[in-house]
Amino acid sequence: MPGLDDLIPSAAQIRKEAALKEAEKADEYVRLAAAAEAEKRALIERLSKPSGKTEEEKIKLASTIIQRAVRNGLTEVLVYRFPNSLCTDKGRAINQMEKGWENTLTGIPKEIFQLWTDYLKPRGYRIAYQIIDFPGGVPGDIGVTISWDD
Numbered sequence: 332m333p334g335l336d337d338l339i340p341s342a343a344q345i346r347k348e349a350a351l352k353e354a355e356k357a358d359e360y361v362r363l364a365a366a367a368e369a370e371k372r373a374l375i376e377r378l379s380k381p382s383g384k385t386e387e388e389k390i391k392l393a394s395t396i397i398q399r400a401v402r403n404g405l406t407e408v409l410v411y412r413f414p415n416s417l418c419t420d421k422g423r424a425i426n427q428m429e430k431g432w433e434n435t436l437t438g439i440p441k442e443i444f445q446l447w448t449d450y451l452k453p454r455g456y457r458i459a460y461q462i463i464d465f466p467g468g469v470p471g472d473i474g475v476t477i478s479w480d481d
Contacts, residue, residue, distance in 0.1 A: 407478035
């Protein structure tokens, strides 16, 4: 028969094993958090640059989104959502509705505004950029909405 020490480990041994398990969990959490942060940085970097789409591709994409919304009986559609870090002022001018807010846009959000200016605005469409969430009470993501109602 096995000895008592083999059947019932000491409390010190159990604490040591529990601490090792907790350390493994903490290491995994740190690794996953670092990977998520790296993915987020890469995404923001990609979104801060031009999309690489041709004007024709952008127009077709806009048409598809608008037509789908119309088929669903909508008069506006959220076409894009992006982190406030894609604005040179973190979205402050948009949140304050300051004149010239569009000059703070970079990357794809800037492309969307230019597409609207060149092709949609002359056809009566409206655009709105607005802060759509406030995590911790501070401006967060920005939504871009295209509308066509009266």
